[in-house]
Amino acid sequence: MTPFEVEDCLSTMQIIVDTREQPSERAKRRYKDFSVPYVRQKLDYGDYSAEFLLNGSLTRIKAAIERKMDLDELSSCFTHDRKRFKAEMERAAADHGTMYLLVENATWENLISGKYRTRFNETAFFHSMTAWIARYGIRPIFCKSETSGKLIQEILYRELKERLERGDYG
Amino acid sequence: MRQFTGYDDAKKTAEFSAQGKLPAGAYVCKILNVKYEEGKDGFSDRIVLQLDIAEGEYADFYAKQYENNPNEDKKWKGVARIYVPNDDGSEKDGWTKKRFAQWTASFEKSNNGFLWAWDETKLKGLIIGIVFGETGTVINGRNVVYTEPRFPVEVERVRQGKAPEAKFVKKNGYEDAPKTSDDDFMKIPDTDEEAIPF
Numbered sequence: 001m002t003p004f005e006v007e008d009c010l011s012t013m014q015i016i017v018d019t020r021e022q023p024s025e026r027a028k029r030r031y032k033d034f035s036v037p038y039v040r041q042k043l044d045y046g047d048y049s050a051e052f053l054l055n056g057s058l059t060r061i062k063a064a065i066e067r068k069m070d071l072d073e074l075s076s077c078f079t080h081d082r083k084r085f086k087a088e089m090e091r092a093a094a095d096h097g098t099m100y101l102l103v104e105n106a107t108w109e110n111l112i113s114g115k116y117r118t119r120f121n122e123t124a125f126f127h128s129m130t131a132w133i134a135r136y137g138i139r140p141i142f143c144k145s146e147t148s149g150k151l152i153q154e155i156l157y158r159e160l161k162e163r164l165e166r167g168d169y170g
Numbered sequence: 171m172r173q174f175t176g177y178d179d180a181k182k183t184a185e186f187s188a189q190g191k192l193p194a195g196a197y198v199c200k201i202l203n204v205k206y207e208e209g210k211d212g213f214s215d216r217i218v219l220q221l222d223i224a225e226g227e228y229a230d231f232y233a234k235q236y237e238n239n240p241n242e243d244k245k246w247k248g249v250a251r252i253y254v255p256n257d258d259g260s261e262k263d264g265w266t267k268k269r270f271a272q273w274t275a276s277f278e279k280s281n282n283g284f285l286w287a288w289d290e291t292k293l294k295g296l297i298i299g300i301v302f303g304e305t306g307t308v309i310n311g312r313n314v315v316y317t318e319p320r321f322p323v324e325v326e327r328v329r330q331g332k333a334p335e336a337k338f339v340k341k342n343g344y345e346d347a348p349k350t351s352d353d354d355f356m357k358i359p360d361t362d363e364e365a366i367p368f
Contacts, residue, residue, distance in 0.1 A: 003236060003246050004203035004220055 006164045012053035013160055015153060016060065018043040021067075026145060033149025045092040046099060050156040054169055062097040063159040065152055069145065070105045071116035071125075078128040079120055089136040099138045100155055104145040179240060189238060192223070192231055192317045196301045196333030198325045199248075200224035204294045214266060215254040217290045221319075222248050224297055225329075250300060250319035269321070273298075276322035299328035303336025306344035313344055
């Protein structure tokens with residue numbers, strides 16, 4: 001793909017928001033930080049992905065971002081909702097998709113020292129996270145909630161650009 | 171010895187810096203991509219030609235420059251813009267019409283069988299002679315000289331060395347101050363690209 005074709009494809013990028021992502025006030029603020037259009041569609045994995053026009057057809061990239069609002073929500077993914085969360089990671093892996101785990105209002109330090117409100121043991125939490133990074137290739141990103149929108153767009157843009165430049169789409 | 175990390179990137183950066191700017195002069199160029207941009211804030215529509223040098227010592231100059239540019243969001247620097255007349259009867263528009271026709275005539279004379287039929291997409295893949303000139307401007311308080319496409323000519327005039335030269339143009343309070351380093355006269359920062367009319 002020439003630099004001009006890459007530029008053309010990038011100019012058509014839009015973000016896909018999974019239909020299960022609740023349209024809360026915080027979500028609306030997040031969407032306001034997008035400088036590209038977004039559409040709500042069902043995603044097989046992750047809460048956010050992206051699509052672009054390739055030879056006149058909308059093409060979805062094999063990368064997604066799973067967003068968690070804090071360490072409490074993330075801890076439940078490794079406990080009560082473990083089966084569902086594991087199935088989602090496996091769908092991403094089966095699709096050869098890159099999966100980011102964006103955790104708002106969180107840091108590694110707070111996770112390791114147990115600074116969250118659930119009773120999930122901090123050592124077990126830490127080991128689950130690192131094991132899943134190794135097992136499913138997930139890419140954890142911790143940030144403040146007000147940074148989420150910008151990060152989501154930037155990550156998806158870079159994923160698309162890299163894939164276009166390395167020739168994934170011809 | 172063992173290769174250190176980051177060597178490949180450092181080498182690209184060094185090559186990018188060493189490449190320098192395209193010398194002023196006439197070149198046979200190939201049109202690689204064409205875009206149509208609608209004018210904003212009262213400015214004319216523009217046909218944007220993304221091009222490269224097709225022949226001679228500087229063939230593929232912009233491709234090499236693009237390849238060696240270490241910036242993440244690098245832009246293709248070989249760009250010429252044809253302003254589209256508004257057809258409003260003004261004196262300025264009359265000049266725009268003459269320049270527009272100069273481009274189309276040069277394309278027709280440079281490409282056997284090509285006739286301009288009001289479809290700018292058909293310019294892709296054609297060759298044309300372009301005279302590049304130097305422009306001096308001030309960016310971030312520093313004098314910078316860059317080379318930009320000025321006007322079209324037919325390719326045979328370039329090949330025969332009969333193309334006219336372009337004058338040095340000064341903008342934004344540019345002075346002929348002594349340069350502090352070669353880089354001052356070599357590279358336009360990518361972030362300032364929009365301020366550069368080529």
